[in-house]
Amino acid sequence: MLQQGVRRLVRHAGRVPSSLRPAAAAFSTMTVDDLPKRVLECEYAVRGEVLLKSEEIQKQLASGSGSKLPFSKIVPCNIGNPQAVGQKPLEFHRQVVACLANPELASRGDVFAADVRDRASKYLTGIHDGKAGAYSHSKGHLVFRKDVAAWLTERDGFETDPEDIFLTDGASAAVKMVMQLAVGGPEDGILLPIPQYPLYSATMTLLGGKSVGYFLNEEAGWGIDLDELERSVSEFRKTGGKPRAIVVINPGNPTGQILSREVMESVLKFAEKERLMVMADEVYQDNIHVDHKKFISFRSLAKELGSTVEVFSFHSISKGVTGECGLRGGMVHCHNVHPKVIDQMYKLASISLCSNILGQALMASVVQLPPADGPSRAAFDKERSEVRAALRRKAKRVTERLNAIEGISCQPIEGAMYAFPKINITGETMKKAISLAKPADLMYCLGMVEQTGIVTVPGSGFGQKPGTSHLRLTILPDEVTLEKVLDDLEDFHRKHASG
Secondary structure, three states, X not given: OHHHHHHHHHHHHOOOOHHHOOOOOOOOOOOHHHOOHHHHHOOOHHHOHHHHHHHHHHHHHHHOOOOOOOOOOOEEOOOOOHHHHOOOOOHHHHHHHHHHHOHHHHHXXXXXXXXXXXXXXXXXHHOHHHOOOOOOOOOOOHHHHHHHHXXXXXXXXXXXXXXXXXXXXXXXXXXXXXXXXXXOOOOEEEEEEEOOOOHHHHHHXXXXXXEEEEEOEHHHOOEOOHHHHHHHHHHHHHOOOEEXXXXXXXXXXXXXXOOOHHHHHHHHHHHHHHOOEEEEEOOOOOOEOOOOOOOOOHHHHHHHHOOOOOEEEEEEOOOOOOOOHHHOOEEEEEEOOOHHXXXXXXXXXXXXXXXXXXXXXXXXXXXXXXXXXXXXXXXXXXXXXXXHHHHHHHHHHHHHHHHOOOOEEOOOOOEOOEEOOEEOOOHHHHHHHHHHOOOHHHHHHHHHHHHHOEEOEEHHHOOOOOOOOEEEEEOOOOHHHHHHHHHHHHHHHHHHOOO
């Protein structure tokens, strides 16, 4: 009778008083112990233990119970999330997306400029009945892929087929799809740079393959050494492993280096010799902070060298000067990839039906500048140049400030959005790490968020040479906030690293 009464209450009132709810059944189907080993073992340090601690502290600050803390706010320096720390979106691209979400705006001359409406109208014509809420082709709407193909053609100097492009929910989804092509069992391995963005190692764990690390040379500006690549492959093969691919992140994450043409040539030749496909993570290609280096795409160099290596090139709307992380737009281009392999990728993409349409549109729009003679161009150029100039200043300033702290050394931040300094940790922090059997840089970063509110990521979450400690720090906060972050980091280090 009680159960029937409860059901009537649900039907008629929509809400059941807690006193009338039946007792919850015990969790009998799934517990943590029942989860697959791959799920339990996969780790993503960027949103790991330090972030969880910061969320606890944030709740204290919000409730007023954190009044005794020596800081008043949390500063998220753990992730490349530009708009979360104050960067404004570029108006032109946002206005185009607004017209796609509300097509009426594209036909009104009193809201947005003509060049915004022209681009939006082109996109609306190219998608199904102008409906951004309808599914697209599983590779992405052709109108968007054509714009991306035109950009690649201009960037790399040779024609691009839109059918070799997949538009995805951020570059991460594209990376996962390509990794699925390479990993068929526990004997399959992918060479990952150490340090590396933990998306790669986490995905390898979930797929059941082997992460085959190759150490970047910190003393040489986080360069890639051919001897180290040879060592990595040789040792993996001796275990019976089958190396299938190599990941190269350029500009580097978390390390911030820009690879030279000579290094890239050696990687391509090595990949061809070892029959490895190249996964070129190039999402930071628009974040170059030095004059003496420039970005070169692996695709263009492979074409120039006549290489037969498969090159999968990844890009995203989340980085660069766009910073549209939350709208989830990304892409992968397939160079030298067999058409039947692309057919299998299409099958994988179709399982999820399609990526989100507004993310597709932004991916297409951000690689195409507003018309040079259009009414939006001057404001767009000003917005973009201001973001670039600020990032360049901050990259230089963070490098200088970190290298001025005793016990900290940082390679130049040439590109991307991060510093990855080496930290000398001794004293009580090291003792605590040893007693808890945890990495010293994890304890250091936990201590820093507890004492300063600064959220960083321990270097152990990216991988590093044994016996070293690092942390990743974004350069994204505004310059006033960033200066305070560096002051607090310096003060914390002097008090805690060796104390």
